[in-house]
Amino acid sequence: MAIINLVGVKKSYGKRKKSIEVLKGIDVCVENGEIFGLLGKNGAGKTTLIKVMAGLLIPDSAKGKVLEYDVIKDADKIRASVSLVAPTADIGVDPVLTVRQNLLFWATVYGIPTKEVNNSVNEVMEALDIVKFEDAWAMEISAGTRQRLAIARALLVKHELVFLDEPTVKLDMEAAKMIRNFVVDLRNRFGITFFMTTHLIEEAEEICDRVMIMDNGEVKAIGSVEELRSTFTDGEEIIIIGKFDASGVKRLERIYDVGVSKVGEEFKLIFSVEKVNSKISEIIESVKKYGEIMDVEIKRLTLENIFKKVIS
Amino acid sequence: MSSFANELRAVWAFSKREMIIWTSYRVNIWTWIIDVFINTSIFFLISLLVGHHSMGAYGTNYVSFVVIGLSIYYISYTNLGDPFPRVARIYWNGTMDLYMLSPLSYFTPVIGVMFKSVIDDYPRVGLAFLFGWLFFGASFAFRVPFYVILGVVLIGLSTFGIGMISASSFYLLNFKRGSEPISFILQDVVIALVGGYYYPVNVLPQYLQILASFIPHTYALDLFRRALLPGASLTQPVLPLQYVLNFSPIAVDTIILVLMSVVLFPLGFYLYYLGIQKARREGTLTRWQ
Numbered sequence: 287m288a289i290i291n292l293v294g295v296k297k298s299y300g301k302r303k304k305s306i307e308v309l310k311g312i313d314v315c316v317e318n319g320e321i322f323g324l325l326g327k328n329g330a331g332k333t334t335l336i337k338v339m340a341g342l343l344i345p346d347s348a349k350g351k352v353l354e355y356d357v358i359k360d361a362d363k364i365r366a367s368v369s370l371v372a373p374t375a376d377i378g379v380d381p382v383l384t385v386r387q388n389l390l391f392w393a394t395v396y397g398i399p400t401k402e403v404n405n406s407v408n409e410v411m412e413a414l415d416i417v418k419f420e421d422a423w424a425m426e427i428s429a430g431t432r433q434r435l436a437i438a439r440a441l442l443v444k445h446e447l448v449f450l451d452e453p454t455v456k457l458d459m460e461a462a463k464m465i466r467n468f469v470v471d472l473r474n475r476f477g478i479t480f481f482m483t484t485h486l487i488e489e490a491e492e493i494c495d496r497v498m499i500m501d502n503g504e505v506k507a508i509g510s511v512e513e514l515r516s517t518f519t520d521g522e523e524i525i526i527i528g529k530f531d532a533s534g535v536k537r538l539e540r541i542y543d544v545g546v547s548k549v550g551e552e553f554k555l556i557f558s559v560e561k562v563n564s565k566i567s568e569i570i571e572s573v574k575k576y577g578e579i580m581d582v583e584i585k586r587l588t589l590e591n592i593f594k595k596v597i598s
Numbered sequence: 599m600s601s602f603a604n605e606l607r608a609v610w611a612f613s614k615r616e617m618i619i620w621t622s623y624r625v626n627i628w629t630w631i632i633d634v635f636i637n638t639s640i641f642f643l644i645s646l647l648v649g650h651h652s653m654g655a656y657g658t659n660y661v662s663f664v665v666i667g668l669s670i671y672y673i674s675y676t677n678l679g680d681p682f683p684r685v686a687r688i689y690w691n692g693t694m695d696l697y698m699l700s701p702l703s704y705f706t707p708v709i710g711v712m713f714k715s716v717i718d719d720y721p722r723v724g725l726a727f728l729f730g731w732l733f734f735g736a737s738f739a740f741r742v743p744f745y746v747i748l749g750v751v752l753i754g755l756s757t758f759g760i761g762m763i764s765a766s767s768f769y770l771l772n773f774k775r776g777s778e779p780i781s782f783i784l785q786d787v788v789i790a791l792v793g794g795y796y797y798p799v800n801v802l803p804q805y806l807q808i809l810a811s812f813i814p815h816t817y818a819l820d821l822f823r824r825a826l827l828p829g830a831s832l833t834q835p836v837l838p839l840q841y842v843l844n845f846s847p848i849a850v851d852t853i854i855l856v857l858m859s860v861v862l863f864p865l866g867f868y869l870y871y872l873g874i875q876k877a878r879r880e881g882t883l884t885r886w887q
Contacts, residue, residue: 299881337881342695344879361878366701377692382622383615394611397604397701 289447289479290316290339292350292357297334297343308334309345310503316481316496318446321473323494324483325593330500332483333373336449339481341365353447369440373452376432378439381425385416385435388424389442396443410438413475414468430461437468441478450482454489462486466493491589499596506596511589516561518592523585524557524566526573534576542569552580562586605706612710613717620717630718634725637668641796642734653798655836655847657829662737665730666822667795669723670753670815674793676712676719677757679785681765682778684711689768694884704874705867708765739828745848746825752855753818755863760784760814762866769873769882784813794819800836811838814858821851 295312298305308331316322337343341364355363389407411417414434454462490497499507530553545556559565645660688694697707730736764781792810799810810816824830840847877883
């Protein structure tokens with residue numbers, strides 16, 4: 287079931303003559319429980335799209351629903367039913383309050399009943415593994431922990447839909463990896479749908495079920511990484527290095543699209559295939575018949591390559 | 599729990615947060631007390647020069663007179679001057695979007711963050727009275743307490759209404775850099791000159807007295823001074839409108855304050871609402887860093 291289903295989202299900034307069209311009729315559908323990634327360069331319209339979907343920004347035109355609410359008429363209901371983690375963890379985190387005090391404050395702002403406030407705070411602190419920092423001032427904890435605190439704040443109310451706007455943008459590799467693991471874990475445990483923007487292509491490749499690539503206010507591609515690979519691929523390569531019988535190599539050349547080179551006694555066979563997955567077993571079995579395989583390398587189209595292709 | 603109760607709980611959470619932050623800087627409390635003491639003592643020293651000259655309808659004790667002036671100044675400074683910088687703070691620290699993504703009304707976060715000012719400024723009123731009475735010979739009478747309580751509510755509502763008009767200009771007129779002209783012109787020019795904090799309005803030239811007739815401070819100060827100063831007259835008119843409307847000056851003050859509150863308070867909130875809607879159209883609710 288779609289949790290976001292929008293058609294023709296348009297938004298311009300500025301007055302008539304100097305108006306800049308930031309979203310040029312975006313269609314987006316996100317399924318319940320998905321981790322959906324939105325990729326795009328700076329100025330592609332990612333944050334504007336998130337703000338429209340969260341009910342923070344009034345679009346010039348749009349049809350469809352977020353949760354069960356109309357994106358324009360029920361924006362106030364959408365705002366009360368979704369959570370957002372802003373690009374900088376410091377937003378919404380008061381530096382001179384402790385981690386627990388920050389969460390207690392937001393729990394009340396979010397209207398969690400008084401009796402449930404402490405339980406909700408304890409639950410999100412455990413889920414994000416920040417219990418040991420509960421009495422530390424927010425200004426004393428690391429950027430990664432502050433980002434976990436920001437996500438904990440967003441999860442206090444157990445909304446079904448959470449927007450993450452570049453959640454790992456200012457984190458080191460280790461902290462970013464930890465946040466990604468938490469996102470996947472929270473989706474698996476609580477069924478939360480995450481809609482995240484990111485600049486980090488490997489991040490989208492690692493955790494997103496589907497990605498959408500935007501450029502200049504338009505959707506350029508949408509689908510799972512596998513689907514995008516098959517759409518945009520010019521082919522993939524299986525590279526096999528080993529000691530083979532020369533006549534066997536010639537036989538392989540007749541059967542497959544293969545490039546051959548030889549250094550000393552070692553052959554390097556480069557098989558060009560449409561999809562690695564469907565051919566790799568067959569090719570390895572065939573090659574094995576003619577000698578000893580020393581190394582196998584696969585060259586596939588990465589999301590980064592797809593992104594570059596789409597944007598160019 | 600009803601939505602109104604949730605809004606009240608949220609205001610309480612804001613005030614608690616502001617209190618924790620405020621008290622976390624302990625030196626704040628001492629500088630705050632010294633500041634009020636110095637302000638009151640300056641006017642005591644001036645009163646030594648003035649002596650016990652008659653201030654007409656307001657009796658003869660200048661320190662008492664000025665303690666009331668200072669009190670309204672503190673309330674006005676908070677209610678009128680602070681909504682704009684508080685809204686600006688929410689915008690610049692990027693939290694407006696987060697407050698909007700909650701079940702709270704548009705107004706609760708502003709009212710909530712205003713508690714920083716309320717905690718800081720409102721107790722100054724009590725301290726000014728206390729220091730004036732303990733150290734500087736101020737004395738007070740409580741002749742018409744009902745009018746005093748009503749006056750406090752009305753000056754609070756009317757000045758907060760103007761404060762919200764000023765705050766709405768942040769989004770509505772896009773005053774995002776530095777100060778904005780509404781509270782500057784009112785607070786620092788008009789009210790400072792003709793508000794009557796430190797001298798009776800009737801010492802001003804007539805055209806300035808007429809200008810003073812358009813601000814709530816004039817009526818609140820007249821009301822409080824008549825009600826609280828020993829020897830003050832409850833019948834002798836001082837303000838232009840009290841001469842025109844020929845009945846009890848305190849009643850005139852109250853009626854005008856009611857009218858100003860009824861107009862300014864909802865107007866301030868309505869303009870702020872329009873400002874937020876404009877920002878939602880323009881994508882300028884907050885600054886994301």
